[in-house]
Amino acid sequence: MATLLYRVGAFAARFHILVIVGWVIVLGLAVGGAQLLGGTLVSSFSIPGTQSQNALDMLEQRFPQASGAASKVIYVAPQGQQITAFESQIDDSIDQLKTLDHVSMVAGPWDKDADAQIASDGSMAYANVQYDVPSTSLTEHDTDAIISAGDVASTDGVTVGFAGVTDPPEAGVDYTEAIGLVVAFVVLVITFGSLLAAGMPLVTALIGVGLASMSITIASGFATISSTAPLLATMLGLAVGIDYALFIVSRHRSQLARGVPVRESIAMAVATAGSAVVFAGLTVIIALLGLAVVQIPFLTVMGIGAAIAVVCAVIVAVTLLPALLALFGRLLIPKPTSRAARRELAGPGGRPTLARRWVRLVTARPIITVVATVVGLLILAVPATQMRLTLPDAGYNPPGSESRQGYDLLSQGFGPGFNGPLLVTADISKTLDISKALTALHDEFAGLPDVASVSQAIPNATADMAIVSIIPDSSPDSEQTVQLVQSIRDRAGAFEDANGFPYQVTGQTALGIDVSQRLSDALLPFALVVVGLCIVLLTIVFRSLAVPLSATVGYLLSVVASFGVTTAIFEWGWLADALTVAKVGPVISFMPILVMAVLFGLAMDYEVFLVSKMREEFVEHGDAHRAVVDGFSGAARVVTAAACIMFAVFASFVPGGNAILQPIALALAVGVFLDAFVVRMTLIPAVMMLLGRLAWALPAPLARRLPDVDLEGERVRHMLAAAAWRPAGAGAAAGAAGTSAPAGEGRVEREGADEEAPDGIDVLLGDEAGPEPIAHDQPDFVIALEDAVVVGSGAGPLTVTAGPGDVVVVTGPAGTDPLAVAAALTGRQHVESGHAVVLGHPLPYSASRLRREAALLLPESGDAARPGRETDVLSAVPRRAALVAVDLTGPAGSGSGPDLAAIDRAVSLATTVVVATRADDADRWSVPGREVRVLHLSPPPSSSPQIRPAPPGEGRAQDRIGSDDSREEVTA
Numbered sequence: 001m002a003t004l005l006y007r008v009g010a011f012a013a014r015f016h017i018l019v020i021v022g023w024v025i026v027l028g029l030a031v032g033g034a035q036l037l038g039g040t041l042v043s044s045f046s047i048p049g050t051q052s053q054n055a056l057d058m059l060e061q062r063f064p065q066a067s068g069a070a071s072k073v074i075y076v077a078p079q080g081q082q083i084t085a086f087e088s089q090i091d092d093s094i095d096q097l098k099t100l101d102h103v104s105m106v107a108g109p110w111d112k113d114a115d116a117q118i119a120s121d122g123s124m125a126y127a128n129v130q131y132d133v134p135s136t137s138l139t140e141h142d143t144d145a146i147i148s149a150g151d152v153a154s155t156d157g158v159t160v161g162f163a164g165v166t167d168p169p170e171a172g173v174d175y176t177e178a179i180g181l182v183v184a185f186v187v188l189v190i191t192f193g194s195l196l197a198a199g200m201p202l203v204t205a206l207i208g209v210g211l212a213s214m215s216i217t218i219a220s221g222f223a224t225i226s227s228t229a230p231l232l233a234t235m236l237g238l239a240v241g242i243d244y245a246l247f248i249v250s251r252h253r254s255q256l257a258r259g260v261p262v263r264e265s266i267a268m269a270v271a272t273a274g275s276a277v278v279f280a281g282l283t284v285i286i287a288l289l290g291l292a293v294v295q296i297p298f299l300t301v302m303g304i305g306a307a308i309a310v311v312c313a314v315i316v317a318v319t320l321l322p323a324l325l326a327l328f329g330r331l332l333i334p335k336p337t338s339r340a341a342r343r344e345l346a347g348p349g350g351r352p353t354l355a356r357r358w359v360r361l362v363t364a365r366p367i368i369t370v371v372a373t374v375v376g377l378l379i380l381a382v383p384a385t386q387m388r389l390t391l392p393d394a395g396y397n398p399p400g401s402e403s404r405q406g407y408d409l410l411s412q413g414f415g416p417g418f419n420g421p422l423l424v425t426a427d428i429s430k431t432l433d434i435s436k437a438l439t440a441l442h443d444e445f446a447g448l449p450d451v452a453s454v455s456q457a458i459p460n461a462t463a464d465m466a467i468v469s470i471i472p473d474s475s476p477d478s479e480q481t482v483q484l485v486q487s488i489r490d491r492a493g494a495f496e497d498a499n500g501f502p503y504q505v506t507g508q509t510a511l512g513i514d515v516s517q518r519l520s521d522a523l524l525p526f527a528l529v530v531v532g533l534c535i536v537l538l539t540i541v542f543r544s545l546a547v548p549l550s551a552t553v554g555y556l557l558s559v560v561a562s563f564g565v566t567t568a569i570f571e572w573g574w575l576a577d578a579l580t581v582a583k584v585g586p587v588i589s590f591m592p593i594l595v596m597a598v599l600f601g602l603a604m605d606y607e608v609f610l611v612s613k614m615r616e617e618f619v620e621h622g623d624a625h626r627a628v629v630d631g632f633s634g635a636a637r638v639v640t641a642a643a644c645i646m647f648a649v650f651a652s653f654v655p656g657g658n659a660i661l662q663p664i665a666l667a668l669a670v671g672v673f674l675d676a677f678v679v680r681m682t683l684i685p686a687v688m689m690l691l692g693r694l695a696w697a698l699p700a701p702l703a704r705r706l707p708d709v710d711l712e713g714e715r716v717r718h719m720l721a722a723a724a725w726r727p728a729g730a731g732a733a734a735g736a737a738g739t740s741a742p743a744g745e746g747r748v749e750r751e752g753a754d755e756e757a758p759d760g761i762d763v764l765l766g767d768e769a770g771p772e773p774i775a776h777d778q779p780d781f782v783i784a785l786e787d788a789v790v791v792g793s794g795a796g797p798l799t800v801t802a803g804p805g806d807v808v809v810v811t812g813p814a815g816t817d818p819l820a821v822a823a824a825l826t827g828r829q830h831v832e833s834g835h836a837v838v839l840g841h842p843l844p845y846s847a848s849r850l851r852r853e854a855a856l857l858l859p860e861s862g863d864a865a866r867p868g869r870e871t872d873v874l875s876a877v878p879r880r881a882a883l884v885a886v887d888l889t890g891p892a893g894s895g896s897g898p899d900l901a902a903i904d905r906a907v908s909l910a911t912t913v914v915v916a917t918r919a920d921d922a923d924r925w926s927v928p929g930r931e932v933r934v935l936h937l938s939p940p941p942s943s944s945p946q947i948r949p950a951p952p953g954e955g956r957a958q959d960r961i962g963s964d965d966s967r968e969e970v971t972a
Contacts, residue, residue: 001278001709002271003845005318006716009270012322013263019323023316027207030214038217047296050514051489055425055506060134062465063425068104069135071164073097073150074126074409075109078157082122083109089153093160094127096149102142104132116453119413126163126410138166147402163406163419167397180652184242184645191246191641192253197332200249200324205241208316212237212309219305226298229305231653231661235668236598237309239649240284240605243642244317247273247609249332250638252325256333266322271716274318279541279709280608281314283534284601290530291597294522296515299590303597310601355636359629362682369686373678377557380674384563388571388586389519390477391512395419396583396659411475417452420476421469422485422510426457426503429464438466440499444491445470450484476509477586485510515589526593534604539698541709546695547611550687554679555603559596562671566591570663579666582659591664599671602646606680609642610635614688615696624693628685636681643676715845722842725835727784727801781837782883782912783808783825788834788843793820795937797834807913807930811922812937818916821937822885825914826854839882855881885914 012019047053075090077083083090087110094108109117109125118125129146131138143165154160181202188198212233219225251273255265288310291303325332352360362369394407410418424445431437438457445468446454455469470488474480488505496502531552538548566587568574573584614631618624650672653665688695698706782804787797794816802808808825810818823829825838827850836843841850913930926932 002275002716003719005274005278006267006271006719008318009274009322010263010267012270012319013266013326016323016326019319020327023207023320023323027211027214030211030218034214034217037221047511047515047518049295050511050518051504052506052510052514055423055504058427058465058504059423059425059467059506062462063460063467064132068102068133069131069138069164071129071131071146071162072126072406072410073129073146074124074161074163074406074413075153076124076159076161076409076413077122078159081157083118083125084122086153086156086158089155089158090125090127093150093153096152097127097129097146100129100142100145100149102131102133102138103129105130121413124409124413129164135164135166140166140168161406161409162402163394163410165402165406167401167403178652180649181238183648183652184238187641187644187648188242188246191637192249193334194253194332196328197249197253200321201242201245204245204316204321204324205238205313207320208241208312209234209237209309211316212305212312215308215312216305223301224297225305226301228658228660229302231658232302232594232664233305233309235650235653235661235665236284236306237313239646240281240310240602241313241316242645242649243605244277244281244313245321246642246645247277247638248317248321249325250641253332253334262329262333263326266325268716269325270318270322276608276612277317278314279537280601280605281310283537283604283608284310284598286533286537287530287597287601290526290533291593293526293529294519294590294593296518296590299594302590302594306598353633353637355640356629356633358681359632359636359685363625363628363685363689366686366689369682370690373683373686374557377561377674377678380561381557381564383565383567383572384560386571387563387567387592388477388479389512389516389589389591390586391508391515392588392660393419393476393508395476396588398582398658415452415471415473416475416478417450417472417481420481420507420509421471422488422505422507424468424470424488424503424505426466426468426501427464428459428466428501431499431501434459434463437499437501440495441466441468441503444495445488448484448487450474450480472509476512481509482513485513512589519589519593523593526596530597530600534600538604538607539702540706541608542611542615542696543698543703543706543708544696545698545702546687546691547607550684551604551607551611554683555600555675557683558603558671558675558679559599561674562595562599562667563592565670566663566667569666580655582662587663588660591667595664595667595671598668599675602668602672603675603679606639606643606676607684610639610680611684611688618696624691624695625689628688632681632685639676639680643672646672646676719842719845722835722837722845725837725842727781727786727835727837782806782839783914784835784837786835788824788836789832790821790824791830791832793817793824793829793937794939795821796940798935798937800933800935802912802933803931804912805930807915807925807927807932809915809917809922809925809932809934810937811917811919811934813939815939816937818918818937819887819889821935822887822914822916823856826856826883826885827851828856853881854883854885856885856887858887881911883912883914885916888915888917888919 073093075083075086075093077086091108091110094106097103097106105128107114107117107128107130109127117128146165147162150160150162185198185202188201189195192198213230216225216230216233248269252265252269255268256262260268285307288303288307292300294300394403395411397404397407407419424441426437426441428434428437438459441457442454445451450473452471452473454471457466457468459466472481472484474484485505492503492505535548535552538551539545542548569576569579570581570584570587573581576584610632613635614627617631617634618627621627647669650665650669654662654669780803781801783800783802783806785798785800787799789797795812798821800808810821812818820829824831824836824843827838827841827843827847830847831843838850839853841847841853843850919925923934925934
């Protein structure tokens with residue numbers, strides 16, 4: 001991954017103007033698409049498969065007039081007066097309501113069949129407005145129309161309120177989020193000591209959030225999107241977008257301070273810090289997409305929307321950010337006298353930083369640290385044992401909104417349970433005595449505890465379904481109402497046995513109970529899928545079992561502690577006024593699993609950024625205890641800044657925020673704070689110090705099966721070192737493992753190179769549309785091997801150097817495979833170790849590029865000894881190949897050497913030729929006008945276990961190379 005990201009960063013740095021213009025075009029298209037294709041966000045919930053949802057679905061099918069949207073217009077008399085004194089103006093308002101679009105029925109408080117629509121004290125009354133379409137089909141125009149019609153009665157001191165209306169959508173970012181961005185900017189300025197560097201993470205994060213928001217808006221035109229989804233995406237997108245850019249910019253400035261050239265520094269920063277960013281983003285995305293396990297559509301949509309924001313943040317960080325870094329170039333280099341430069345250039349003997357002093361403190365007595373942090377987090381988690389969950393209703397809407405005012409008025413005039421009616425639906429299709437069935441349905445609930453009133457049972461037009469409305473005495477989010485729902489459902493079996501037809505319970509409270517049960521049932525599968533997969537990823541990255549296990553335990557401690565703090569504030573009311581909590585009471589039911597998903601991903605971010613530095617130090621010197629101190633000291637500053645920014649962004653959504661989002665934002669803010677500063681920066685260093693070398697232990701069988709992920713860009717460093725390597729005497733004779741024959745005079749001009757290959761010759765060449773051979777900085781050699789080991793060659797380390805136009809003859813005894821070496825010199829066989837540069841491409845890192853410039857010619861099976869086959873090369877060699885390797889291997893010791901003049905005629909004077917053969921007279925081969933170098937293969941010493949012959953059946957490289965994707969079959 002690091003090598004791919006290195007190329008991405010290098011491309012963005014080199015063509016930064018092109019990349020920036022491309023992003024401007026993408027953003028323009030996103031904004032245009034959102035304007036043209038965007039739909040309407042909804043605040044309703046659908047929970048398929050639950051009893052409450054099944055009842056609603058049946059209601060929509062059999063009782064459509066009762067399944068449409070419903071609103072209430074509330075008329076409140078002036079203080080001390082009776083609402084009946086204003087009957088005339090209220091009747092005028094009701095007449096206006098009846099004329100509105102989609103209104104199927106309006107029931108006024110004085111209608112003869114009105115059901116207790118006047119408050120017991122006579123202070124207020126309400127009119128029921130029934131629509132013939134669901135709430136999702138109502139527009140802002142419909143809301144304005146009902147408000148205008150209701151306000152007709154707002155004269156002579158009458159106050160009009162509205163329940164069941166949709167409030168205008170909230171802005172994605174308000175002043176509180178702006179405060180969070182300001183705090184993030186201040187933290188970045190302190191971290192970087194540069195206004196320019198501090199501004200880049202903010203700019204890229206806002207671009208990523210904008211792109212994600214536009215994408216969600218476009219998706220809302222084709223799917224049902226919850227109104228909370230953009231808010232969650234904005235909150236999470238800002239947090240991770242700033243953090244991811246912070247890590248890359250920080251690495252880039254550190255390298256610039258050490259004198260690394262700008263473009264190389266950008267590519268290396270994207271390869272190293274960018275690898276950690278991609279992996280961290282992947283863990284967050286996995287956790288968010290894991291919400292689909294719950295099988296609640298709106299929760300799945302929220303997870304997908306937030307995952308889109310994280311994807312956008314990662315893409316922006318590894319593409320647009322490096323382009324911006326290249327645009328400002330040397331302006332980002334820290335001044336030599338700046339604190340940032342002094343910190344990067346300080347030697348190990350300098351003054352200890354705060355991070356080094358802290359890690360020494362917490363690891364001095366690691367057992368005490370572990371016990372103290374675990375006990376402290378468990379104490380914070382105690383209130384979580386009393387956490388109550390609910391589905392949000394209008395009572396959770398912002399104070400002052402139309403829906404919240406109507407909700408409060410109904411609670412004041414008709415009791416707290418009026419806003420949470422229970423709807424009982426009964427299937428009476430098999431009942432012959434309809435009247436008796438309706439009476440039984442009403443009487444079943446009339447005498448139950450906590451029931452304020454029960455409406456008359458109403459059948460539908462076809463008399464196959466009946467409904468009853470139950471008004472509880474207690475509020476919708478109270479424990480008494482939950483018990484009432486359970487009691488009614490428990491009686492369903494006995495009722496069906498006695499009366500011959502079943503019933504189901506639905507309504508807001510019933511939906512909340514069903515959602516809570518669904519979430520509870522899905523929690524274990526969610527944990528197994530998400531946490532298990534991420535543990536596997538961490539094991540692959542760190543090649544350790546202790547690291548992912550300790551990371552997961554620390555995460556569990558921080559998440560339950562955050563739940564405890566959230567419960568104390570939102571349910572117990574601690575600091576509720578100071579934080580302007582919209583409503584003290586149960587928190588939204590999907591808060592725990594959503595917070596678990598997001599916080600797990602973020603916790604793994606800090607684990608990766610912090611522990612990867614410890615692993616880097618451990619790999620370098622092998623001292624586990626020193627690695628903890630040095631690694632923590634090197635990464636703590638940027639992780640601290642990232643956690644402070646994340647905390648500021650999440651916390652900014654709490655004061656004055658949406659009641660649904662407030663507990664989620666607070667739980668994430670507290671969780672990030674505890675996880676970053678208590679778990680990752682206190683508990684984990686102590687645990688790592690206790691474990692010592694065991695922290696990096698991995699069972700050998702597991703180590704062999706796990707892929708090696710280059711998170712810290714070690715392969716990139718090796719690749720750059722390999723690219724910079726040059727042989728000591730480029731163009732000189734071959735070294736110990738290679739010998740050369742003297743060059744002859746003259747040459748034969750190439751003929752027939754463009755003709756199709758004759759029968760019996762296979763051409764292995766890369767993409768024909770590939771680039772022309774590049775110009776190399778040292779053109780005096782084309783092939784340079786030094787102690788190179790080729791997989792499958794059965795030979796020891798190889799050393800040879802050849803220049804343009806030279807002929808390299810590879811030969812060896814039985815047990816060795818000259819063709820494997822020839823294939824390696826064209827990029828089609830793996831070079832395991834040592835130095836190998838061919839046509840300026842370091843191997844094995846640039847093998848794919850080498851294949852575009854080098855051809856490998858293979859005879860078909862059984863063709864090895866065909867007379868005259870060498871002359872077939874004349875028409876088989878592609879013109880643009882800068883290096884051509886030919887397989888002329890046959891039975892060792894048989895026949896004489898090939899006519900190299902035929903090969904010489906097939907290629908240009910500048911083309912280097914490699915011949916794989918087993919001929920006994922290879923030492924005496926010569927080509928006029930070309931230098932011939934003979935590379936003798938020798939079996940490796942028995943003490944070199946890393947070099948082995950190919951297993952039986954795989955002795956010829958041709959068999960393995962034949963499956964290469966770049967192979968082309970060419971026949972005459």
